[in-house]
Amino acid sequence: MNKQLHVLIIENSAYDTALALQALERAGYDVRSERIGTEAQMMAALREKAWDVILCDYKMPFFPTRQALDILKASGLEIPFIVLSRHAEEEAAVECMKAGASDFISTGNLGRLVPVIERELKEEEERNARTRVEKALLEGIEREKMALEMINRICSEADLGSILKQITENVGRFSQADRCLIWLRDPDTGQLRLQPQEFRSCEAVMSIDDAISPNRPIGMLALNSTEVVNLPDVLQLETLTEEDRQMIQERGVKSLLQVPIFYKDQLLGTLRLNSVFEKRVWNAEIVRLVQYMAAQAAVAIYQAKTLQDLKDSEARKAGVTESSLDAIITMDHTGKICEWNASAERILGYRREEAIGQDMATLIIPERYREAHRQGLAHCLATGEGAILDRLLELPTLRSDGTEFMAELSITRLPIAGQSMFTGTLRDITQRKQEQERIEQIVEERTAQLQMLNKELEAFSYSVSHDLRAPLRGIDGFSQALLEGYSDRLDERGKHYLDRIRQGSQQMGRLIDDMLQLSRLTRGDMTLEAVDLSMLARNIARDLQEQEPERCVTFIIAEDVSVKGDKRLLQAVLQNLFDNAWKYTSRHPAACIEFGVTEQDGQTVCFVRDDGAGFDMAYSGKLFGAFQRLHGVSEFPGTGVGLATVARIIHRHGGRVWAQAGVEKGAVFYFTLGASSGEMLPGEAPSGATGSPPLKKDAETETNNKIEVKTR
Amino acid sequence: MKRHTILLVEDNPVDEELTIMAFEKNNITNTVVVARDGAEALDYLFGTGTYEGRDVVGDKPQLVLLDLKLPKIDGLDVLRRMRENELTRYIPVVVLTSSKEQEDLVEAYQMGTNAYVRKPVDFNEFSEAVHQLGLFWLILNECPNVYVKQPI
Numbered sequence: 001m002n003k004q005l006h007v008l009i010i011e012n013s014a015y016d017t018a019l020a021l022q023a024l025e026r027a028g029y030d031v032r033s034e035r036i037g038t039e040a041q042m043m044a045a046l047r048e049k050a051w052d053v054i055l056c057d058y059k060m061p062f063f064p065t066r067q068a069l070d071i072l073k074a075s076g077l078e079i080p081f082i083v084l085s086r087h088a089e090e091e092a093a094v095e096c097m098k099a100g101a102s103d104f105i106s107t108g109n110l111g112r113l114v115p116v117i118e119r120e121l122k123e124e125e126e127r128n129a130r131t132r133v134e135k136a137l138l139e140g141i142e143r144e145k146m147a148l149e150m151i152n153r154i155c156s157e158a159d160l161g162s163i164l165k166q167i168t169e170n171v172g173r174f175s176q177a178d179r180c181l182i183w184l185r186d187p188d189t190g191q192l193r194l195q196p197q198e199f200r201s202c203e204a205v206m207s208i209d210d211a212i213s214p215n216r217p218i219g220m221l222a223l224n225s226t227e228v229v230n231l232p233d234v235l236q237l238e239t240l241t242e243e244d245r246q247m248i249q250e251r252g253v254k255s256l257l258q259v260p261i262f263y264k265d266q267l268l269g270t271l272r273l274n275s276v277f278e279k280r281v282w283n284a285e286i287v288r289l290v291q292y293m294a295a296q297a298a299v300a301i302y303q304a305k306t307l308q309d310l311k312d313s314e315a316r317k318a319g320v321t322e323s324s325l326d327a328i329i330t331m332d333h334t335g336k337i338c339e340w341n342a343s344a345e346r347i348l349g350y351r352r353e354e355a356i357g358q359d360m361a362t363l364i365i366p367e368r369y370r371e372a373h374r375q376g377l378a379h380c381l382a383t384g385e386g387a388i389l390d391r392l393l394e395l396p397t398l399r400s401d402g403t404e405f406m407a408e409l410s411i412t413r414l415p416i417a418g419q420s421m422f423t424g425t426l427r428d429i430t431q432r433k434q435e436q437e438r439i440e441q442i443v444e445e446r447t448a449q450l451q452m453l454n455k456e457l458e459a460f461s462y463s464v465s466h467d468l469r470a471p472l473r474g475i476d477g478f479s480q481a482l483l484e485g486y487s488d489r490l491d492e493r494g495k496h497y498l499d500r501i502r503q504g505s506q507q508m509g510r511l512i513d514d515m516l517q518l519s520r521l522t523r524g525d526m527t528l529e530a531v532d533l534s535m536l537a538r539n540i541a542r543d544l545q546e547q548e549p550e551r552c553v554t555f556i557i558a559e560d561v562s563v564k565g566d567k568r569l570l571q572a573v574l575q576n577l578f579d580n581a582w583k584y585t586s587r588h589p590a591a592c593i594e595f596g597v598t599e600q601d602g603q604t605v606c607f608v609r610d611d612g613a614g615f616d617m618a619y620s621g622k623l624f625g626a627f628q629r630l631h632g633v634s635e636f637p638g639t640g641v642g643l644a645t646v647a648r649i650i651h652r653h654g655g656r657v658w659a660q661a662g663v664e665k666g667a668v669f670y671f672t673l674g675a676s677s678g679e680m681l682p683g684e685a686p687s688g689a690t691g692s693p694p695l696k697k698d699a700e701t702e703t704n705n706k707i708e709v710k711t712r
Numbered sequence: 713m714k715r716h717t718i719l720l721v722e723d724n725p726v727d728e729e730l731t732i733m734a735f736e737k738n739n740i741t742n743t744v745v746v747a748r749d750g751a752e753a754l755d756y757l758f759g760t761g762t763y764e765g766r767d768v769v770g771d772k773p774q775l776v777l778l779d780l781k782l783p784k785i786d787g788l789d790v791l792r793r794m795r796e797n798e799l800t801r802y803i804p805v806v807v808l809t810s811s812k813e814q815e816d817l818v819e820a821y822q823m824g825t826n827a828y829v830r831k832p833v834d835f836n837e838f839s840e841a842v843h844q845l846g847l848f849w850l851i852l853n854e855c856p857n858v859y860v861k862q863p864i
Contacts, residue, residue: 467781469810469833474726477835481733502834509833516812 005029005117008045008079010068011057012037020055020084020113027114038063039071046075052124053117056101058085058092069099078127080120082113143289146174151296160304164197167271167297172199174293175257175286177273179205182261184269184301192269205276206251208234226267228291229258232281255280259290263298268305271297327426331360333381333419335374347407347428349400364398380413381420389413397426405430461519468512475505507639514641517572521645526566526652533561533606536571537595540578553585558596561606563673569649576642577608577669583636584667585612603672611666623659646671716774716850717743721753721790722808723782730835731777731808734842742774742850750785753778754793757800773803775849778825780809780816788823795824802856804849 005024009017017035024031034049036042037060045051054072056065065083072081080102085092093104103116150170157163164182172180180199183192194209231237232255234248255275261268271294273282282290321328321339327347330339340355348355348364355363361370380386389411397407409426479498487495534557541555563570578593585591594609615623615630622628624647629640646669650657654674661667718740722728728746735744747753753776755761759768776794780787787807794800806827807820820828829845832838 467810469831470724470727472833473730473810473831473835473838476833477726477730477733477838480835484737506834513812 003029005031006050006052007031007033008042008049008051008054009033009035009056010037010042010054010060010063011035011084012060017055017057017084019107019110023110023113024117039067042068042071043075046072046077046079051077051079052121053080053082056081056083058083058096058104065096065101066099069096069101073100078124080117080124082116082120140285143174143285146170147289147293147296150174150293151300154297154300157300158304158307160301160308161197163297163300163304164195167293167300168197168199171271171290171293171297172201172273175273175282175290176280177201177257178276179209179272179274181209181272181274182269183209183272185267201277205274206253208248208251208253208256208274209272210251225258225270226260226262228260228287229256230282230287231256232279252276254278255282257282257287257290259287259294261294261298261301263302266302268298268301324425325427328423329355329360329364329426330414330421330423332421335359335361335377337363338421339423344426347399347426348397354400366396366398366404369395377422386411386413394429406433408432457519461516464512464516469509472505472509472512476502476509479505511639511641514639514645518641518645518648521569521572521649526569528564529567530562531565531567531570533563533570533574533595534559536567536574537561537578540574541593544578544582548582551586552590553582554590554592556592556594556596561595561597563606565653565673566649569652573646573649573671574608576646580642580669581608581610581612581667583612583638584614584631585610586636588612600670605670605672607668607670609666609668614661614663614665614667616663617661620659620661624657643669717745717771718850719745719747719753719756719773719776721747721750721776721778721782721787723748723779727779727831730838731842734835734839735846737839738843738846740842740846740850745773749783750787750790752784753782753790754785757794757803758797768799772800774855775845776803776805777808777845778805780807780811780820788819791820791823791825804853804855806845806849 007021007024009021011017021031021033034045036045042063054068056068058065069081072079081100083093083096083101083104084107085104086107088106088108096104102120103112105112105116150166153170154163154166157166164184168180168182171177177199178201182195182197184195185192234240234253234256235245240248253274253276257273259271259273261271271290273290321341324341324343327344328339328341329337329344331337337355337358337360340350340352342352344355345351350358350363361373365373376386376388380389392408392410394406394408396404397409398404406429407426408429409424411422411424414421414423479501482490483495483498490498537557538555541557545551545553545555574595578595581593585593588611592611595607596609597604597606599605613631613636619630622630624643625640628644629638631638647657650671650673655672657669657671659667659669718735720728720731722731728748732744735742745756747756751761755763756766757768757773757776759766778787778790782790787809791805791807794803794805804826805824806829807816807825808829808831809816810831812830817828826849827845829841832841
């Protein structure tokens with residue numbers, strides 16, 4: 001393969017250089033040469049063609065070598081210039097070399113020509129390469145300089161809008177785009193929004209971006225691409241729809257470059273360049289610089305956004321502080337006020353500018369508390385602890401007019417920049433205090449009324465016990481007097497009627513007594529203490545057995561059942577339940593009465609169980625009502641107050657009472673004592689040895705038949 | 713042996729008659745003076761009002777049966793005044809009432825009653841109570857003989 005070699009020859013006769021050309025051809029060059037002889041010819045040749053080497057005959061009669069060298073120099077071209085001479089004249093050689101010739105070869109020594117040319121070509125090539133690099137380097141530096149300038153300009157802007165404007169302007173101009181736009185990503189929705197700050201090379205420029213919406217991404221031009229998209233010819237894009245193509249053509253967009261804006265790993269948005277008037281190839285270096293600019297822009301955008309967020313948050317906070325109904329006051333460690341919101345102005349009467357910088361204590365703390373406040377502050381600063389911090393306080397506070405009001409306030413310490421700041425939230429509670437006092441007064445009045453009512457009630461029951469019984473005594477007494485003193489004048493029927501009268505009056509006497517007991521039990525204060533129910537039950541059982549020693553009744557009483565409650569009242573509960581059990585087993589030759597505790601629904605439940613007459617659950621609703629009886633007096637005597645008394649007492653303890661029974665199947669009365677008063681004391685779990693839980697004859701019946709007495 | 717007077721302070725005529733009936737039934741033959749309110753009882757005891765000039769020292773009641781709920785001056789007040797006065801300080805007083813209120817019981821004993829009996833509705837029981845009272849306070853019980861020249 002022959003290398004083409006363009007040779008410009010300066011001489012008069014072809015003969016002298018023919019040998020030189022021959023030598024070059026022999027060396028494998030495909031020589032294209034032109035011969036000129038005048039100054040004008042040389043200038044034209046240099047202007048019109050590119051030459052690899054110039055061969056010049058030293059002794060041209062009208063065109064000295066020296067002049068040719070000057071022409072070459074003036075042209076600015078760097079072409080190897082080799083002087084050929086028939087004589088090896090050293091002086092001439094030195095002169096030519098000085099004037100800028102590459103070499104001086106004697107025609108007698110033409111063997112040198114090819115190596116010299118090769119050397120010169122190589123040098124030339126190296127020189128060219130060096131120049132190119134230098135040039136590129138200079139251009140690169142120029143661009144970097146532009147980028148830096150842009151960054152400087154961006155950095156000098158604080159708000160996002162100005163930053164975006166700087167970015168689009170600078171990148172647009174730098175990349176020679178017709179339009180430069182920025183889409184920013186909404187961090188909440190992730191959607192990109194076209195920013196109004198854009199660059200246009202002239203007013204008429206249109207862009208694809210105006211037609212893009214999240215609902216209409218164009219082909220693959222997904223805006224949230226994390227890659228650089230470089231499309232010298234947008235229409236070449238295969239994924240475009242016909243509609244897209246039409247739209248692009250209408251807008252005349254030809255080339256497009258898209259660069260993602262990243263801050264760390266976060267995609268902030270996309271930088272878009274459009275070329276409209278001509279197709280443009282943004283080369284790798286420009287793309288790299290645009291990317292670089294985008295990276296710098298990202299930092300600025302991120303910072304601006306953060307700053308904006310911070311400003312927004314500050315504004316919100318300030319808004320909250322200002323719109324707070326409470327006075328919000330901040331003081332520094334010296335006690336000087338540094339925050340004073342609108343409510344503080346309203347409540348305390350000082351304007352913000354009056355209050356700021358003042359000593360807080362002097363301004364709003366009544367004189368008699370100031371010393372205590374100063375000591376407290378000093379103590380808090382010295383030890384870091386404050387007795388009044390972070391809790392609600394009520395303190396008299398001074399207004400600007402010297403009047404005092406009751407304030408509710410809370411104080412928080414904020415360590416700011418190594419110093420303690422104290423923020424107090426304060427509210428005027430004068431009205432609330434008045435309201436409170438009014439309520440207290442109402443409560444007092446009501447209590448007094450209630451106490452009066454109670455007194456009246458007591459007087460009433462006193463009268464009942466005193467006055468109702470007196471006529472009964474008369475009825476009974478005179479009936480008896482008739483029976484005794486006039487029996488000879490009364491027949492049997494008459495005597496029987498008098499007996500009936502006496503029975504009636506005595507029954508009524510018992511009713512009155514029971515009623516009084518019931519009302520006494522529900523009045524008066526309860527004294528809560530540990531009550532040993534087992535002991536109470538044992539005593540009651542013993543008394544019952546002593547009263548009727550002939551009866552055969554087995555008592556099973558659980559040990560160590562202890563509860564918290566009123567002893568006198570609980571005694572009455574057990575007494576009534578045992579009395580009932582005793583009474584309703586009286587018709588059975590042998591009976592068993594049991595007291596114990598069991599678990600129901602995770603709750604400890606006491607019970608008194610008998611195997612006596614029981615009752616029909618159908619009538620259980622009447623069980624706990626006063627004067628309600630499920631048995632006739634002739635069958636079992638009683639007034640129907642006992643269980644009502646039990647229920648009242650259990651309810652006063654916050655507990656529940658219910659029963660379960662069947663006719664001639666006995667009855668079980670369960671009761672719990674409420675959490676407040678009747679908690680089972682530790683160590684009284686049901687003890688299997690002495691208090692077996694109630695036998696569950698039929699689980700379903702049991703739940704169905706459960707009676708609960710609702711609280712009054 | 714001279715039968716001493718029993719002062720019955722009772723406003724209810726039914727109870728009054730029943731009490732006297734019970735005395736009769738139990739052969740208690742002492743003179744029974746009935747005062748129908750507290751003021752009358754004090755008049756009798758101190759010789760004032762309608763009892764002006766009565767020999768309050770020589771004819772002191774041996775027993776006072778005192779109801780609590782009385783017109784004008786109530787039973788506890790009568791008791792207090794009796795205990796405040798040397799003349800009547802040691803006269804046995806039995807509160808005989810319908811009330812079983814703890815408060816009444818406590819107050820009566822604080823004022824210095826010697827006994828407290830609740831009148832039962834059943835006449836037989838009432839009669840038995842009166843019998844026991846008579847037996848104890850009129851026959852078994854001994855009282856100091858203190859005479860004071862200047863009453864009140």
